[in-house]
Amino acid sequence: MVKSTPRALKLENLNILIDAVSQKYRTYGPVAKDGENAWEEVKADGELSLGCAATMLPAKHILQPVRLDLYSFKSSGGFQIEEPGFDEKIALFGVSPCDVNAILALDRVFGGRFVDPYYWQRRENALIVASNCTESAEESFCTSWDTGPELYSDYDLLITELADGYLLEVGSQRGKVVVNGLNLPGATQEDLKEKASRLDAARAATKKRLPVPPDDLHQLFEERYDHPIWVPNAEVCFSCGNCTFSCPTCFCFDIRDEVKPSRKEGVRNLEWDSCQLLEFAEVAHHANFRRLRIDRFKHRTIHKLSWMKQQYGLTGCVGCGRCVRWCPSWPVRRGRITSLADPVEIIADMLEPPEKVEGVERPGGVIV
Ligand code: SF4
Ligand code: SF4
16 A cells, blocks of 8 residues: 655645745746746746756845845934845745755855844745756756755755656745645655656766765865966956856855935945955955956865865855856866866866876967
């Protein structure tokens, strides 16, 4: 006899769940837009683009928008501050396992020594409906970090596509409240087996892998900090920042005050920043801690792949492949055209014996 499990349910179609979620939360999900996927507000499953095709910007940008007005201020008979408040209940519907792992890394950053109340107001009000990846994207290497294709915890609800519907797993009280009253049948042992075999197939299809175990990366970068391959790599970098803006674990931002001409009122806002931009590390008198492009290129790479783990205890790379996809520089390395920002390729570069390092060229040869 086929048994059902208490926490796993069967869902015929996603509309049932989207309806239930959007009654309680403003719901965002990945939506196909201009040939790519973007996080947008969703109301029905026809709009959703699930699977392993990563959105151009990660789910993080709903929690920490590209630009956010934090508060307005006024000086008339005293100094007044007005905060818009970020207590809206939001749901992130269809977050991939790697993006959930990236959110956990951001939680460490914004909840560590310095707690960011603006991030946490949104985060604590966010329902995470994660979606296991039953396919593999060419650029992703999540299996190297064990950040995908399967999520094991840290979700409110988790869906996995099956041949005849979805497996729905409940991971929190908040998730339980959403599905209560939907009268969904329990999942069968066959459903659970199908989930396992689909995820095994997705794992096997993820061919791209880090060339060394993640635990060895710190030592690798320590030993090869001055490896000669950094030079030609950095020479074909545009310093555009795409690799950081598209990365789900990058967290740097700038704070600006926009003051009206009256000088009596204004707005304080937050805007994403990038360590790849020349001005990022500039201080007074145009002193700049990372004026050289090679220093900025190295900084991103080593921070993602090693230092973030040292600082926060969680990897700064979850293998989503966005930096690979969105880097505009595709130089020739080891006789192949590869994405300059690709962590897998950069580590392969570091493994080259220094005496064997050859120039890295950008096809067309133009270096800007
Ligand atoms: S470094 Fe690249 S592959 Fe790693 S999480 Fe960031 S964008 Fe994804
Ligand atoms: S590595 Fe690529 S995406 Fe990153 S700053 Fe350089 S050119 Fe831009």
